[in-house]
Amino acid sequence: MRLLTIPQHPIASFGSTGVTMQLLPQAGGTSVHVAHLAPGGTLGRHPAVRRQLFVVVAGRGEVQVDDDPPQVVGPGTLVVWEPGEVHQTWATTDLTAVIVETSEEIDLSD
Template sequence: MEANSSTGFAVGALGITAEAHLVVVRLAPGGVIGQHPAVGRQILLVVDGDATVTGADDAPRALGPGEAAVWEPGEPHTTTTEHGLLGFVVEGDLDLDTRPGAVDAP
């Protein structure tokens, strides 16, 4: 996929609902997901590899396996990788609790 100046990027849908969907993303070593706005609230969870992400403040943040980034609807963001990335992205109508790691908490 090369939209938004992206390189080395592949995406595949795992499940889709009217409110949110889950996709698996793969970035080749040196890959880039170019800057684009989040369609809805978006969570990137790194499963394997590394990621450097930016959000509205454009400050780079390094992520490793088990770490995640969250972007708000409309927030511009980018993702790059030095060694390659396998991750999950959940985006859409998501309620996030204020506690780390809590999604759709009661």
């Protein structure tokens, strides 16, 4: 067994504010990150490079894709952004989300 410390970095790209990201090691072309957004924080508008799953595990916020109206998200919400979709996230409370980026197909059936 190995115990490691997960690197944690503030994120400012794309006009992001109030965001800290824990970057887990990449495995087989899939990356997993844990995002922490402070109330009022935002992950700024940017295009998804690969398929992106955004899983809210705590807190509340809003997400938007392209110019569509923002959608409210909370614990248990799974957002899927396809490559090229321009999206943004805002936190209305402390928000924690797991972000999975992959080029693989995803089985979204129940």
